[in-house]
Amino acid sequence: MVNIEVGVYSGTGYPDGWLRICEQEKMPHKVTDKPDSPVIVFEKETPEWLADYLSEGGVAVITEAVPASLPFDSQYFGEGLTTELFFQGIQGVAYAPAMGSIFRGNGYGCFRLHEKRIAKNGISNGEFPVFLRKNVGRGCCFYTGLPLTKLLMCMGDTLRCFSPYTVVTERVSAIDKSLIAWVLVEVLKKAFWAAGLPYVRLWYYPNGEPTMFAFRVDVDGVYGTHLTAIARTAEEYKMPISFFVNRSLCQGDESFIKAISDFHEIGNHGDVHNLHDSLEDNISNIQQCSEWMRAEGISSGPWFVAPRGMWNWSLHQALEALGYEYSSDFGLEFDGLPFFPRINNRRSSVLQIPIHPYSVERAFAWSREEDAPEPTSETVADYFKKVVRDRLKNNLPAFFYGHPQYLGTMAHEVLPELMAAVTSLDIKTTTLTRFARWWLKRDATRYSVTWDEENRQLVVDGTLPGSVYLNVLTEQLDLTVEGIAERQVMFTKADAANEYRYLRGGIDQ
Ligand SMILES: [Zn+2]
Numbered sequence: 001m002v003n004i005e006v007g008v009y010s011g012t013g014y015p016d017g018w019l020r021i022c023e024q025e026k027m028p029h030k031v032t033d034k035p036d037s038p039v040i041v042f043e044k045e046t047p048e049w050l051a052d053y054l055s056e057g058g059v060a061v062i063t064e065a066v067p068a069s070l071p072f073d074s075q076y077f078g079e080g081l082t083t084e085l086f087f088q089g090i091q092g093v094a095y096a097p098a099m100g101s102i103f104r105g106n107g108y109g110c111f112r113l114h115e116k117r118i119a120k121n122g123i124s125n126g127e128f129p130v131f132l133r134k135n136v137g138r139g140c141c142f143y144t145g146l147p148l149t150k151l152l153m154c155m156g157d158t159l160r161c162f163s164p165y166t167v168v169t170e171r172v173s174a175i176d177k178s179l180i181a182w183v184l185v186e187v188l189k190k191a192f193w194a195a196g197l198p199y200v201r202l203w204y205y206p207n208g209e210p211t212m213f214a215f216r217v218d219v220d221g222v223y224g225t226h227l228t229a230i231a232r233t234a235e236e237y238k239m240p241i242s243f244f245v246n247r248s249l250c251q252g253d254e255s256f257i258k259a260i261s262d263f264h265e266i267g268n269h270g271d272v273h274n275l276h277d278s279l280e281d282n283i284s285n286i287q288q289c290s291e292w293m294r295a296e297g298i299s300s301g302p303w304f305v306a307p308r309g310m311w312n313w314s315l316h317q318a319l320e321a322l323g324y325e326y327s328s329d330f331g332l333e334f335d336g337l338p339f340f341p342r343i344n345n346r347r348s349s350v351l352q353i354p355i356h357p358y359s360v361e362r363a364f365a366w367s368r369e370e371d372a373p374e375p376t377s378e379t380v381a382d383y384f385k386k387v388v389r390d391r392l393k394n395n396l397p398a399f400f401y402g403h404p405q406y407l408g409t410m411a412h413e414v415l416p417e418l419m420a421a422v423t424s425l426d427i428k429t430t431t432l433t434r435f436a437r438w439w440l441k442r443d444a445t446r447y448s449v450t451w452d453e454e455n456r457q458l459v460v461d462g463t464l465p466g467s468v469y470l471n472v473l474t475e476q477l478d479l480t481v482e483g484i485a486e487r488q489v490m491f492t493k494a495d496a497a498n499e500y501r502y503l504r505g506g507i508d509q
Contacts, residue, residue, distance in 0.1 A: 002360030004200050004449040005029055006188070006460070007037030011045035012164040016493040017063070017149025018043060018343035021184050023347075024339045026202035028448050038195045039188070043149050044069060055137025059195040061187055064150060066101050070143060072136055075104040077128070079147075082146070085130050087183055092164040094179035101145030102258075107132035109183065110192070111146075131187050133194075140194040142187050151175050151183065153342060155312050157331040162357055165386050168366045170357045171309065171331070178336025178354060189473055193494070198458065199473040200449050204337055204395060204436050206467040208490050211391050213422045214431045216242045216328065216355055216401040216417075218269055218305060221249040222256040227406020233411045235263045237419040242432040244269035244305040245298070247289040254296045265431050268293070268324075275310035275331075282318035290322075302434055305329065309357065313343050319350045324438035326350060326436040328399075335396060338439045351436050355399040356387055360406040360414075384414070385421045392425055397431070405424035444469050462482045 005028040008018050018041045022029035030037070035053040042050075043065040051071035054060060062069055067076045077225055080102040081216060085094040087109035104115070107129030114126040130148075134141045161167065192199040205212050217230055227243075234241045239464045245257055246269040255280065260266060271288035286304060293300045304319055304327045311331035319327050332341070334357045341348045363375040384400060391398035400418075422429065430438075447462025460470060460483035473492040481489045 001449045001459075002038055002197065002453070003028070004192075004197055004451050005039075006039050007032040007034075007040035007047070009033065009040055009042045009046075009047070011042070013043065013045065014345040015041070015043040015149060015344065017152040017184075019347070020152055020339050020342055021149070021181060021188070023443065024181065024337055025185060025188070026442055026445065027200060031435070038197055039191045041188075042069070044147075051136075054139035054141055056461045057138035057195070059139055059191045060141045060143075061191050061279050062141065063184075064100060064147040065103070065143040065145050070141070072134060072141070074143075077102040077104050080113050080145075082113065082115070084115060085109055085111050085146075085179075085183070087130065087179075087186075089186065091181055094176040094183070095160070095179055096146065096148065096151060096175055098146045098151060100147055101144055102128055102267045103132055103143070103339075105129065105132040105134065107142070119449070131185065133190075140191070140333055142191055142194075148180050151180055152177050155332075157310065162334065163387070165390070166358060166363075166383060168358065168363045170359075170362050172357050172497070173331055173333055177333040179337055181339075189494070192456045192473075193475050196453075197451055198479060200458065201473075202442055202445060202464070203469040203471040203472050203490055204397075206428075208426050208469045209396050210395055211427055212386070212435060213356075213398045214400070214430050214432055214435060215239060215240065216305065216399065216432060217245065217407070218231040218401065218403050219243055219245045219250055219257070220269070220273060220307075220403055221246075221405065222253040223404040223408055225256075226404035226411075227256050228259060228501070229408050230402075230404060230415070231260045231264060233415045237416050237421050239415060239422075239429060240264055240431045242267060242303070245289070245300070246307060247271040247292045247294065249273055254298065255297055258296070262299065265303070265433050266293070266298060267433075268300065273307040275306060275308065275312060275315060277314065278313065279314040279318055279321070282315045283321060285326075285370060286318060286322055297395045299500075301325070301433060303327075303436075306331065315351060316341055316343060316348055316352075320348050323431045324350050326353050326432065328355055328432060330355065337397065338436065340443075349437060353399065353432050353436060353439075354397070355401050357401070358383065358387070360410070361403045364406050377410035380410060381414045381417040384418045386417070388421055388425065388427070392427060397435075398422070398427060421478065436466065441465050456480070456494065457482055462487055 039059045042062040045071045081099040083097040085096045109130030131144045156174045189199045241264045244267045268289045276282045302324045306329040309330040311329040327499045334355045336354045338353045367374045456479040458481045475494045
C-alpha cells in the first residue's frame with residue numbers, strides 16, 4: 001500500500017509556491033524533510049538523500065534548480081534570462097519574466113534565450129525545455145532552473161495583452177501566474193504517472209460541473225441609469241451579478257445602488273479609487289467604503305475587489321486584518337482558479353478569486369489610444385462567447401467583469417446573448433461569494449488516499465461533502481475506487497494527443 005501524497009520538502013526556506021499548488025489542487029500533501037512520499041517537490045534546495053531516493057524509485061520535481069541541486073550530470077549551460085514560455089496546451093505565450101540556471105536535455109515546453117528572432121542558416125540556437133526529465137536508477141527527476149514556484153506570489157503589473165482572443169490590452173499581473181500554475185500541475189501529473197500512480201485531487205467545481213459562470217461589475221460611478229440597466233437586465237435573464245461599489249465615485253447616487261435587488265450581491269471597491277503602499281492607508285480606504293455603505297443602509301458583505309485591479313501584499317494583509325472573505329484582483333492574477341495567497345511564509349485567510357480581465361470600458365479606451373474601431377455590442381458579445389467556450393474546454397472559471405459606464409449602454413444586447421450562450425452550453429451560474437463559500441468547503445475537506453497496487457484499487461479515507469468530487473487522472477483506466485460514493489468519483493484519462501513534449505526533442509525514455 002502506498003500513500004498517494006505529495007511531499008513538500010521543507011528545507012531551510014518555505015516552499016509557498018508548491019504549497020499553493022497542492023492546496024489549489026486539493027491533493028493529499030505534507031511538508032516533510034524525509035524521503036517518505038512517492039513524489040516529493042523541492043524549491044532550489046535539495047537534501048543529501050535525494051540521490052538514494054531517486055535510485056530507489058522516488059520521483060522528484062524541482063523548481064529553481066541549480067547544478068548543486070541535482071545529483072547527476074545536469075548539462076548546465078549557464079545563467080539566463082527569459083520572459084516567454086511556450087507549452088503545448090497553452091495557446092500563444094505564457095509571460096514568465098525570470099532568470100535562472102539553464103540546462104540542456106529533453107523535457108517539456110520551451111523557452112528561448114534569444115527571443116523574438118527567426119531561425120537563420122538552419123541553426124536552432126538558444127532553445128531549452130522549461131521542465132527537463134531525467135531517469136535516475138528506478139526513479140525519475142523533473143526539474144527546471146526557472147523559479148516558477150516563486151513567481152506565483154510576485155507583485156508587479158503592467159499594460160499588456162492578456163488573451164489570445166483580443167488585441168485589447170489591460171494593466172494586469174506582469175506574470176501569467178495561472179498559466180505557470182497550470183504548467184506545475186501538468187508536471188505533477190507526469191510525476192505521479194512516472195511513479196506508476198494515479199494523480200488524485202478534488203474537482204474544481206460543485207457536482208462535477210466542467211466550469212461555472214459569474215459576472216462582476218465594478219461600480220466606479222453609477223452613470224445615471226446605466227447601473228440600473230445592468231442590474232435589471234441581468235435579473236431578467238437570471239444572471240446574478242456581484243457588484244463592487246466605490247464610495248467616492250458613487251456618493252450622492254446611493255439611491256441607484258439601493259435599488260439593486262437582492263437577486264444580486266454587493267461588495268466593497270474602496271473609497272479612493274486607488275491602491276496604497278501602507279497597511280494603514282489600505283485599511284482606512286476599505287473601511288471608509290464599508291462604513292459609508294452601512295450608514296446608507298446598503299446591504300453588502302465583506303467582499304472586495306481592488307480599485308484599478310492593483311494589488312500588493314499590504315492590501316491583502318489589510319483585507320485579512322478586517323476579516324474579508326475574498327478579494328479579486330487581476331494585478332495579482334487572472335483567469336485561474338481561486339487560491340489562498342501565501343505571504344511571508346503564511347497562508348492568508350482571504351481567498352483570491354481570479355477573473356478574466358477584459359472590460360468594455362478598457363476596450364473603448366484602447367480603441368481611442370490605437371485609433372481602432374470602437375467595440376459594439378455585437379463584438380463584445382462575440383468576444384465573451386469565445387472566452388466562455390475556451391473556459392469550458394479548459395475547465396477554467398468563466399468569471400467576467402465590466403463597469404456601468406459602457407457595459408451599461410449595451411447591457412440590453414450583450415447580457416441576454418451572453419446568458420443564452422452560457423445556458424446553451426449547460427454552464428451553471430454562480431456569484432463570486434457563492435463560489436468562494438463552496439471553495440472554502442472544498443478546502444476544509446480532509447481526506448487521504450492509499451493505492452493497492454496488487455488489486456489496482458484506490459482507497460479513500462475521509463468524508464467528502466456531497467458536492468465535492470474526487471478526480472482521478474490516470475494513463476490506464478484499469479482501477480477501482482473504494483471508500484466514497486461512486487457518483488463522487490470522476491476519472492480523467494490522459495490523452496496521448498495531450499502529451500506536452502519538448503517542441504524539438506522527445507522524452508528521454
Ligand atoms: Zn474600479
